[in-house]
Amino acid sequence: MAQATSTKERPAAQPVRKPLGRGVAWPVAFYRSAVGKKWVMAVTGLMLLGFVLVHMIGNLKLYLSRQDINLYGEALRDLGGHLVPHTSLLWLLRGGIVVALVLHLHSAVTLTRLNSRARPDKYQAPRDYIAANFASRTMRYSGVLIAFYLLFHLADLTWGNANPDFVRGDPYNNLVYSFQRVPVAILYAVANVALGVHLLHGVWSVFQSLGINNPRFNRARRLLAQGVVAVIVVGNVSFPIAVQAGIVDLECPHTDPVAPCEAAAASAR
Template sequence: MTTTAPRRTGQATTIALKLLMAVTGIVFIGYVLLHMYGNLKAFSGQFAFDEYAHHLRELLMPMLPYGGVVWILRVVLLASLIGHAGSAFALWSRANKAREQKYVVKKAVKATIASRTMRWGGVALLAFVVFHVLHLTTHTINPSGTQGDSPYLRLVESFQLWWVAAIYILAMVALGMHLRHGTFSAMQTLGLTGTVKRYRIAQAVAITIALVVAVGFALVPLGVVVGIIE
């Protein structure tokens, strides 16, 4: 009795953490798909891209103030980020403790390789998000020295620096890998992989989302580098 109750509590907590990761992961998937769509407007030229950026801040006016929807999105994303990262760290800590007590050596090594890939990929993406916000949102980092209020010009002039474009492209590779594993894991947590057919569908969905998002985002810096976007 004394050991069963804590064990059940621990299992319930683990399930809750996995559900939180799955739900916040779905929030991020929806956001990156919309964000990618907006970024691709750079191929339509400065006017289209700047108008898109401007209209985002006018959504639901006058019900909300100028930029209200953007701030709501930021709050939701920040809360999701805290929940996602916190759950990931808690699950990683629990897995390490369980592995030390229960797993054989061969299984532990295999699990560690998989978890390390996801874990450090997540840390790299978190660092990139901080860089991205400081670069294109607050403009604290301004390597190209761009002046003015045009989001399009800030985007293009930044990606004309090869190392900035390289950072973004490498980050999209990491994002694709993270989405590939994370999307499938979320579907698995939500019980969508119970049969062989559903398992294969989940794998296909995860790969598709990962490729669409990673390639879609990478097209913009690549477009600037090769001169299609200028």
């Protein structure tokens, strides 16, 4: 019988990355490693999640009155009151969010590139995934979608470039003007569903990447992710629906944003 195998050359696996390097400061060494990057991704993801949650809860003031949400916006600028310069604490928070976002994106891009080097040849036959779900398989796409949406969102409601009726300091009416445009309302809803899909895997993944693991609560981690996603998506998507349905409507535009509507209207007359 013929010998089944005869191999003249033995292949050798080539490293997919440069050595991590000894002797560098430990935070640098830590961030260079993929496990460290995942840790950073989890921590920054938690920071961004905290922002999204607070942002959504704050925006619920939309349902109280124009004065309520506009005063809330003003209070954010006035965080710390007279103890610190005006808007300084807000800028500190914004700085933290921007740093978290940059690190989150940087680790995502570098790890994605590492992973494609680690699996250069795809399976030629179709794969049959068992555990990987839609959310986990589309993290990079939902992430990119959210990033681009974020730019529009800032241009629309923070800087005002994408909102012709933008009035600085009147978030209530800015938001109503914006969401009265049907494409914007749809875009906002779609982006928030993408955010929900991203968080469905992300929130669970945080526990795993940070090594928060205990048989007592392991089963609850997926449930927590689903709960967080439900709260954020329902809360956020309700805003464009409320505007489109006319539940939230323009209130005395082009008057003092933080005065009660009747008084503001009267003084404008």
